[in-house]
Amino acid sequence: MVVTTERDDATWYECEECGLLFDLEHDAEEHEQHCDSEGPSYIQ
Ligand SMILES: [Zn+2]
Numbered sequence: 001m002v003v004t005t006e007r008d009d010a011t012w013y014e015c016e017e018c019g020l021l022f023d024l025e026h027d028a029e030e031h032e033q034h035c036d037s038e039g040p041s042y043i044q
Contacts (some may be wrong), residue, residue: 001016002015012029013031015035015037017032017035018035020035
C-alpha cells in the first residue's frame, strides 16, 4: 500500500512494504505492484 508522508514541506509517497519514498504517486504505485518485500527487514 502507498501512503503519503509530509517531509521538507513536500508530499512524498511511501511504499508501505519496503519504505521506499517517491515524489510521484504514480511511481510509488507502479513500484508497489512490483514490490515483493514483505517488510522493512527484507535482508535474509
Ligand atoms: Zn516497496
